[in-house]
Amino acid sequence: MKNYINIIMIFFLSVMFFSCGKSNTTGQDLTFAEKIRNEVDGLSKIEMQSVFQFMGDDLFEGRSPGTRGGDLAERYVRSVLKILNIEPLGKDYLQPFKLKGFTTNSLNVKAGGQSLKFLDDVLGTFTGKEDDFNFSAEAVFIGFGTDTKLWDWNDYKDFDINGKFVIVRVNDPGMFIDDIFEGKILTYFGRWTYHIEEARRRGAKAILLIHTDASAGYGWNVVQNSWSGEEVYLESSLEGNMVFTGWLREEKLKQILIAKNINLDELYSKSLKRDFRPIPLDFEIEVSGNRSYREIMNNNVIGFIPGKSEKSIVISAHIDHLGMIPGKKGDNILNGAIDNGTAVASMIMTAKILKKYNSELYYSIIILGPNAEEANLLGSKYFVANYDGGELIANINFESTPVWGKSESLIGVGARFSTMENILKQIAEEEGVEYKYFSMSNQGFFFRSDQFPFAMADIPSLWISTGEDDESGMDLYKKFWTKTYHTVKDEYDPEWSLEGMRQTIRYALLLIERINRDKTPPEWSRKLTFPVNKK
Ligand SMILES: [Zn+2]
Structure with missing residues (x-):
């Protein structure tokens, strides 16, 4: 009987060895999209959590630009880019600007x-x-x-x-x-x-x-x-x-x-x-x-992953939040764990995977952590107005990324203005989810985060997110926007499963992969409902 078990064991071990060998050889033949899917599946909850757990900590005091907590947020994101071996853009990753x-x-x-x-x-x-x-x-x-x-x-x-x-x-x-x-x-x-x-x-x-x-x-x-x-x-x-x-x-x-x-x-x-x-x-x-x-000095944080082209796709997530509520008793720290800690985490995970496969990139990637977004998108406005490198062909922005379970849909706020919508529809089909519009888009959400200064500068842009229909059946994202957003309740919770965040990262990467594969910069595809300074 014991012998018999040994034989079975050896059989299984050899099958395992064989299949490992097999996946290693075909590993080189995987498409970029397949590699992306594998990498995103492999992200651990702990590494995704680490970014917004830290940035949402009370010690950051709400990350208001020019405060101690705001400065710490800049330094933290810079260090993360350094750990990932991502090159600086600007002096030591920081782009200073005055408020x-x-x-x-x-x-x-x-x-x-x-x-x-x-x-x-x-x-x-x-x-x-x-x-x-x-x-x-x-x-x-x-x-x-x-x-x-x-x-x-x-x-x-x-x-x-x-x-x-x-x-x-x-x-x-x-x-x-x-x-x-x-x-x-x-x-x-x-x-x-x-x-x-x-x-x-x-x-x-x-x-x-x-x-x-x-x-x-x-x-x-x-x-x-x-x-x-x-x-x-x-x-x-x-x-x-x-x-x-x-x-x-x-x-x-x-x-x-x-x-x-x-x-x-x-x-x-x-x-x-x-x-x-x-x-x-x-x-x-x-x-x-x-x-x-008073005058306030603060910085955008910017990293760079070179591709074959001088032209770049910008991925972004604002690093600031609203600070503290003066005079309020009890908890008065606006932590902004979701707005925008989870989005910064998504941007960093996206950058990490792009860095690993940078040989696959046709377009270069700019990783932008704008500051002063909560003060009417000032950091991204400043970046767009002052960037003097190669052409920027698209912006993919992360904002208040959902942290709960899986969703059966994906959203691109503002995607409907450009050819990126078609790509998202195809990605949705491949991923077996539905392409949907954000239920609150009548409130002008496209104009309210960092994708918008890009759009006004004639650069197609969108805010990428998994959908609102959480697998729990609860309206968690809507509840966030109506009850938690911009209040002291926007705090870190270790219970969040982060599967929605994982999906968001995956969609962003697949969108970047597809723009790279097509080698055609995204274009506007319909009447724009905002003023544009033509390039
Ligand atoms: Zn925000």
Whole structure:
């Protein structure tokens, strides 16, 4: 009997030896895509965890740019790139850039003789030269303040808003009339950042955005939270006449206008017509107060994997988060374990595998950890505006990567604008999952992470992710965005299975593999719903 067992053992051992030998010889014949699949299967939960466990630790104090925790995050990601033997881009992997930070200490706003209460009715930031500020300008309602040939819509007409105090609606007219713009799907022309940029370009002195829960997509308390601390800007984004940007509660505006015999609903209905022209309101808005100013140095972290071509694909995941909530009792650290620790982990795992197989790469790979993403995508804006290497052909961004179980779908936020969507559809088919749109894409998610500055610079881009349908059947990703996102609850949890993250890494790599194999840079494939600076 014992002999018999020995023979069986020897048989199995020889089969094992044979099959090992076999897989070794055919190992060299595996396609790049097959190697990628094997590598991603081989990633351990521990190594994926290690990145966001550390970056989400309380010791990082929420990784706000220019703070001790923010600086540590830069140094940490740099060290990881070094461990992976990835080359630096820029001086020792760091691309320094300056932020200008403004904190409003006191603010007095008077409109048409009525006083507005700071924080309750109005919030804003003075970005002019003096810390003690005082100015006034004539109020003009500019509707949606939108000018785009895409839908033949121009609210400004020939009206000169130079030096004026403009009051603007957020969102785009499509929110109210289904068959114009993209209907309920927000275009960039509806983002509050666009309204400010356009008014600044046209020389307005100041701007107040009208806040309603419905048009902003969030309550006044969210505006209060995000505008009552420090507002940071790139030097380049403060050019022009504009010295004040802020928000005004709709209810208060109504009161001010009623006293002047102006009906806000009438202004609103005029603003929904193509023949709208800016409407002077026949009163001045006076603003005074005090603010503090400081300069903050911070860095993007950048690595490089050379391919055969000078042209590069950029993979990215922002390294910063929102810091701490001053004055809050108990846990006041916004750890950002998912936003964006898990995305940084995904980017690093992707880079690790690409580095191992760099001989397979036609296009070079730039690994970009932008800083100051939470301050309106400043790090990626700075990178795109200042990169002077070879052509950038695509950006694949990771943002708040799901950490739970497997999903039967994959998502590319913004993929629908370019030929990358077709590739993702093919990858989905090969992987036996469904290609889906993100259920919250009507909220402009494409415009809200680091893929967007690339798109505005004419570089096709997307945010890659596994789908929302977690195998548990629970709506975990949606719950993250509605309950946990940007709160102190975005914390590391060792229980996360990370299978969704594994899928995300796999899809990113397969997309890169396919762009490499085709050797054709991705192109735009449909009407773009945002302004593009043509290359
Ligand atoms: Zn984020």
